[in-house]
Amino acid sequence: MKKILIIEDDQEILSLLSRKISDAGYQVQTAQDGEEGLKILRSDKPDLVLLDIILPNVDGLELLKRKQALDETKDIPVVVISNSGAPAEISQARRLGAVDWITKTEFSLQETLDKINKIIQESR
Amino acid sequence: MESELSAQAEKRILLKGVQRQAKLRQLFIPVLLVVLVVLVVIGWKTEARFLIALCAGFIFFSFSLFLIVARFAHRTESLTLDQIQHILSGVFVLEVLTIWLFFYLFGPIAAAYQAPLPYLATIFYIFYIILVAPFFRGDNIYQNFFYGLIWIALAILIFLNSSCRFLFDYGSSPCPGESSTEGLLLLFSGLVIFMVQFVVNHFQEQANWTSDQLRRINQALKEKLKEEGYQFARLRQEQNSMRTRNIQKLREKDRQIRDLNQRLKERLESGQEPEEDQEASQMKETTEALLNILEDTEEARQRAEAEREKTMTIINNFVDALLVVDYRGLIQMINTRAREVFGLQGSDQGRPLLELGNNSKLSPALDHILDGHQLKVVKRAGFEPKEGIFYEVSTVPMPSSEEGQDYLVVFHDVSREKLVQRMKTEFVSIAAHQLRTPLSAIKWSLKMLLDGDEGELNNGQKTLMKKTYWSNQRMINLVNDLLNVSRIEEGRFLYELEETDLREMVKRSITTVETTASRKKIKISFKPGPKKLPLIKADQEKLSLAIQNLIDNAVKYSKEGGQVIVSIAEENGHVLVSVEDQGIGIPRAQQPRVFQRFFRAGNAINQETEGTGLGLFITRNIIEAHQGQIWFKSKENQGTTFYFKIPY
Numbered sequence: 001m002k003k004i005l006i007i008e009d010d011q012e013i014l015s016l017l018s019r020k021i022s023d024a025g026y027q028v029q030t031a032q033d034g035e036e037g038l039k040i041l042r043s044d045k046p047d048l049v050l051l052d053i054i055l056p057n058v059d060g061l062e063l064l065k066r067k068q069a070l071d072e073t074k075d076i077p078v079v080v081i082s083n084s085g086a087p088a089e090i091s092q093a094r095r096l097g098a099v100d101w102i103t104k105t106e107f108s109l110q111e112t113l114d115k116i117n118k119i120i121q122e123s124r
Numbered sequence: 125m126e127s128e129l130s131a132q133a134e135k136r137i138l139l140k141g142v143q144r145q146a147k148l149r150q151l152f153i154p155v156l157l158v159v160l161v162v163l164v165v166i167g168w169k170t171e172a173r174f175l176i177a178l179c180a181g182f183i184f185f186s187f188s189l190f191l192i193v194a195r196f197a198h199r200t201e202s203l204t205l206d207q208i209q210h211i212l213s214g215v216f217v218l219e220v221l222t223i224w225l226f227f228y229l230f231g232p233i234a235a236a237y238q239a240p241l242p243y244l245a246t247i248f249y250i251f252y253i254i255l256v257a258p259f260f261r262g263d264n265i266y267q268n269f270f271y272g273l274i275w276i277a278l279a280i281l282i283f284l285n286s287s288c289r290f291l292f293d294y295g296s297s298p299c300p301g302e303s304s305t306e307g308l309l310l311l312f313s314g315l316v317i318f319m320v321q322f323v324v325n326h327f328q329e330q331a332n333w334t335s336d337q338l339r340r341i342n343q344a345l346k347e348k349l350k351e352e353g354y355q356f357a358r359l360r361q362e363q364n365s366m367r368t369r370n371i372q373k374l375r376e377k378d379r380q381i382r383d384l385n386q387r388l389k390e391r392l393e394s395g396q397e398p399e400e401d402q403e404a405s406q407m408k409e410t411t412e413a414l415l416n417i418l419e420d421t422e423e424a425r426q427r428a429e430a431e432r433e434k435t436m437t438i439i440n441n442f443v444d445a446l447l448v449v450d451y452r453g454l455i456q457m458i459n460t461r462a463r464e465v466f467g468l469q470g471s472d473q474g475r476p477l478l479e480l481g482n483n484s485k486l487s488p489a490l491d492h493i494l495d496g497h498q499l500k501v502v503k504r505a506g507f508e509p510k511e512g513i514f515y516e517v518s519t520v521p522m523p524s525s526e527e528g529q530d531y532l533v534v535f536h537d538v539s540r541e542k543l544v545q546r547m548k549t550e551f552v553s554i555a556a557h558q559l560r561t562p563l564s565a566i567k568w569s570l571k572m573l574l575d576g577d578e579g580e581l582n583n584g585q586k587t588l589m590k591k592t593y594w595s596n597q598r599m600i601n602l603v604n605d606l607l608n609v610s611r612i613e614e615g616r617f618l619y620e621l622e623e624t625d626l627r628e629m630v631k632r633s634i635t636t637v638e639t640t641a642s643r644k645k646i647k648i649s650f651k652p653g654p655k656k657l658p659l660i661k662a663d664q665e666k667l668s669l670a671i672q673n674l675i676d677n678a679v680k681y682s683k684e685g686g687q688v689i690v691s692i693a694e695e696n697g698h699v700l701v702s703v704e705d706q707g708i709g710i711p712r713a714q715q716p717r718v719f720q721r722f723f724r725a726g727n728a729i730n731q732e733t734e735g736t737g738l739g740l741f742i743t744r745n746i747i748e749a750h751q752g753q754i755w756f757k758s759k760e761n762q763g764t765t766f767y768f769k770i771p772y
Contacts, residue, residue, distance in 0.1 A: 084557040
């Protein structure tokens with residue numbers, strides 16, 4: 001079973017996402033701040049990470065940087081889900097290795113799930 | 125006069141000839157000496173050895189005579205041509221006799237060696253004639269006498285030879301006796317002499333100028349001189365007449381002044397009233413008018429001075445630092461603020477701006493505004509005089525003199541504006557996020573309900589739910605718009621400038637669109653450009669945004685299966701990047717508006733409904749903030765190429 005790590009600080013969003021994704025048959029892990037997220041990333045090595053940018057402690061971009069710096073984690077695909085959406089941030093995230101970017105208000109849950117499926121398939 | 129001239133010329137020619145021959149003869153003197161010595165030695169066995177030696181000496185002397193004459197040729201200024209010719213003739217006659225003496229003394233030696241004396245003598249004399257003939261010019265009497273003398277000398281030698289009556293015999297064989305051949309020999313030699321003389325003379329005449337020719341040359345020269353003389357005389361006359369005229373004018377002026385002087389004196393002495401004399405009253409009026417003008421000028425000057433004071437006060441209290449630099453690159457004015465900010469002093473006025481390059485606060489600005497010694501037009505070029513303080517420098521051409529372009533240099537502190545800009549961006553980012561989070565949670569929850577994830581809804585419930593969903597969506601749209609409006613100023617300010625490899629940046633941007641491009645079956649090719657590409661100073665975050673925008677657009681508006689070509693080049697101090705696509709293009713009518721805020725071309729909206737119309741606007745801001753330029757070429761349905769260049 002594929003593991004998905006969701007790093008998101010908003011409770012509602014987090015619960016909606018985990019419900020949709022686990023219903024689709026994935027094993028879901030969650031973290032509500034960057035620090036925690038990195039820990040789980042290193043220990044559990046999920047197959048995909050859904051990452052929010054605005055996070056307490058270590059923010060999304062910083063997490064990406066650190067993730068890229070470690071051999072063991074740098075190949076894990078990351079999809080940034082965010083609502084800040086400044087183009088500068090998007091391109092920076094891309095530069096730091098994010099595979100894709102989803103703006104929560106633009107994508108439905110189903111579309112998010114489709115993207116995840118696609119990426120998981122392609123990375124096989 | 126003419127005969128004198130030709131005589132002079134002839135004399136010179138003659139003397140020249142003498143010199144030439146003297147040089148030639150000099151070569152033979154040593155030979156002659158050797159021959160004479162040998163002969164003396166041979167003749168030493170006879171009794172008259174001393175006579176022989178004496179004669180040999182005399183022969184040597186006589187041949188040297190010509191050389192002596194040649195040597196003293198330059199002292200012949202006082203001698204006429206005729207006199208010189210006489211001297212030469214005398215020398216030649218002596219030489220003929222000497223030759224005879226030579227053969228007379230040493231002839232028998234030839235006989236002893238079976239050498240035919242007459243022939244030797246004849247040949248020798250012939251050569252001698254050729255040698256001296258040039259010196260006989262048209263003086264037929266002399267010439268004939270001379271050649272006659274030679275013939276006689278020869279005759280005597282022949283006669284002596286046949287009768288063996290030489291002075292000495294050198295133990296030679298017995299006398300051959302008289303024979304009839306002497307008569308023939310004599311005749312023959314005479315003929316030969318005559319012929320040689322004739323031939324030589326003929327050639328002489330051809331080769332030299334005759335007196336006739338000289339006379340004609342002389343005439344022409346005289347004519348020329350006369351002409352020159354006339355011209356000269358005429359100029360002289362003109363000069364004289366001018367002089368007289370000037371003198372007359374001066375005298376006239378002098379008289380006028382004296383008259384005026386006299387009249388003034390009379391007037392003063394007689395104490396006349398000024399009104400009675402018209403001229404004096406005119407003068408008074410003129411004086412008054414002049415005084416009025418002076419007063420007005422003074423007033424105008426004072427007003428100008430006051431204006432200047434006002435302007436200077438404004439300038440000095442201006443919040444921006446100002447400099448005025450003239451067309452030579454010298455600083456004409458430094459305002460108070462400039463003095464404070466850059467630590468300049470009054471003494472810096474008048475110095476070339478270039479010299480202030482060692483002022484650490486000012487030098488980064490100078491890189492932007494100076495082109496060698498002179499200024500160039502610059503708009504809002506950013507620089508950091510101190511860490512954390514940001515300025516923008518602009519140069520404004522001033523209405524100036526014919527000599528060249530003066531500039532006003534304005535330094536505007538943008539530190540606060542930059543800070544505000546950054547704060548605004550951050551605020552907007554956070555605000556957007558904070559507002560959107562609950563909105564997206566609502567959106568997703570509502571969608572789940574509408575999709576029936578928690579059970580089927582009845583119609584009434586569905587309708588109500590849909591209304592709520594759309595209201596929520598409107599809120600989301602409002603937040604989007606708010607975000608966009610605030611991003612308008614995005615890209616104006618650059619934050620961190622680093623040495624950047626533009627090529628690397630472009631490559632990375634290309635990799636980010638590869639997945640999207642491959643989905644549309646679009647091929648992206650990259651032309652990397654020259655091997656050594658200079659680095660540019662860039663805000664990497666912003667510039668990659670701009671590049672990303674162009675590449676994203678190229679892919680977004682390309683048709684399926686198309687090609688996107690990204691190229692890099694280097695061109696006069698700039699790095700040039702071009703992004704070419706074969707997509708929908710930009711309709712001609714809409715091309716002028718492409719960089720405007722919120723503008724999207726009609727065909728672009730059709731292709732891709734989503735888009736803010738801000739991308740190119742922001743991109744242009746970014747490129748221009750880097751002192752670069754951006755432009756494009758496009759044809760509807762064929763494709764578009766965007767170009768930008770940034771100086772390095």
